Amino acid sequence: MSGGAPGGGLLVIGDVVTDVVARHRTPLAHGTDTAAEIRTLPGGAGANAACWAARSGCADVRLLARVGAEAREWHEERLRQAGVRPRLVVDDQVPTATVICLVDASAERTLLTDSGAALRLSPADWSPSLLDGVGRLHLSGYLFFAGTSRQLASVAMQSAVERGVPVSVDPASAGFIKELGADRFLASAEGLETLLPNADEARLLTGLTSVSDAAAALSRRAGVAVVTLGGDGALVAEAGAVTARVPPVPARAVDSTGAGDAFTGAFLAARLAGADPAAAAAAGCGAGARAVATVGGRP
Numbered sequence: 299m300s301g302g303a304p305g306g307g308l309l310v311i312g313d314v315v316t317d318v319v320a321r322h323r324t325p326l327a328h329g330t331d332t333a334a335e336i337r338t339l340p341g342g343a344g345a346n347a348a349c350w351a352a353r354s355g356c357a358d359v360r361l362l363a364r365v366g367a368e369a370r371e372w373h374e375e376r377l378r379q380a381g382v383r384p385r386l387v388v389d390d391q392v393p394t395a396t397v398i399c400l401v402d403a404s405a406e407r408t409l410l411t412d413s414g415a416a417l418r419l420s421p422a423d424w425s426p427s428l429l430d431g432v433g434r435l436h437l438s439g440y441l442f443f444a445g446t447s448r449q450l451a452s453v454a455m456q457s458a459v460e461r462g463v464p465v466s467v468d469p470a471s472a473g474f475i476k477e478l479g480a481d482r483f484l485a486s487a488e489g490l491e492t493l494l495p496n497a498d499e500a501r502l503l504t505g506l507t508s509v510s511d512a513a514a515a516l517s518r519r520a521g522v523a524v525v526t527l528g529g530d531g532a533l534v535a536e537a538g539a540v541t542a543r544v545p546p547v548p549a550r551a552v553d554s555t556g557a558g559d560a561f562t563g564a565f566l567a568a569r570l571a572g573a574d575p576a577a578a579a580a581a582g583c584g585a586g587a588r589a590v591a592t593v594g595g596r597p
Contacts, residue, residue, distance in 0.1 A: 306433020307358030308351050308566055311454055312344015313416035313440050314363040314373050315395040319594055323403045339594040340376040343470055344438035346556045346595040350563025350585055352381030353597040356570055364415045366393035387423045389415035405551035405590060417444035424450055426457045433570050435463050439470030442486050443478055455489055464491035468562050469499040484519060493520040494562050500525045509533060510540050522575050526561050532579045542576035549587035556595020560585040
């Protein structure tokens with residue numbers, strides 16, 4: 299399975315989000331106050347993955363996303379500081395996407411999501427020239443959950459396939475997959491080289507209870523399916539069979555926000571550097587361990 303064009307860059311199309319992370323050590327008290335540590339941080343699955351790819355050694359990481367005018371400069375600056383080349387389309391009608399991340403004492407998170415400008419990316423924001431010099435294209439799964447951004451994802455994927463550029467997708471959200479429908483999601487993602495779900499998403503997309511069986515089934519659709527298992531590592535399946543079980547990297551969990559994005563970014567950087575899927579998944583597990591040890595979704 300190709301790791302992408304030698305020396306090629308990584309283009310991520312996805313979401314840039316303003317994260318409001320609230321860490322509460324006691325259960326939420328309904329109808330009154332709960333003490334919390336609250337920080338406003340740059341986030342978004344696509345943007346986070348791009349930043350982790352840059353941190354993992356990919357020298358050419360690009361990001362196409364849509365933001366509101368109120369936060370463009372802040373997000374652009376933070377992305378450039380992280381080593382990412384942003385192409386942020388400014389939306390004059392709605393603000394930047396915002397997510398409130400409620401993180402409990404076990405580091406598990408609950409998300410309240412206002413997609414804002416993120417899912418208003420459209421085919422008009424796309425040009426095949428964005429693939430010049432690109433060795434891999436990665437699509438945030440959130441793009442598939444709104445009609446306009448789903449059209450953009452389809453156009454970009456078609457352009458990449460025509461150029462022989464491998465495409466990966468992170469399904470992003472079991473909750474949103476349920477709303478859209480697994481069959482519809484998989485049909486929209488036809489032509490993938492790599493699918494990067496977590497265990498819940500893999501089960502939901504296949505209807506299978508065994509994660510190993512789900513990974514194998516998804517790899518018959520995408521060629522490579524890498525299923526992240528949280529604290530249990532990851533499974534790699536290729537052409538219909540599980541080919542590797544990657545052990546976890548121990549970590550003291552503080553905040554699980556962005557752990558999957560860290561895995562994705564490091565995995566893609568390793569693939570572009572020539573690693574096979576199992577070695578790339580090991581790199582992803584290392585990045586995921588570093589991510590859960592810090593607050594927020596970025597390196």
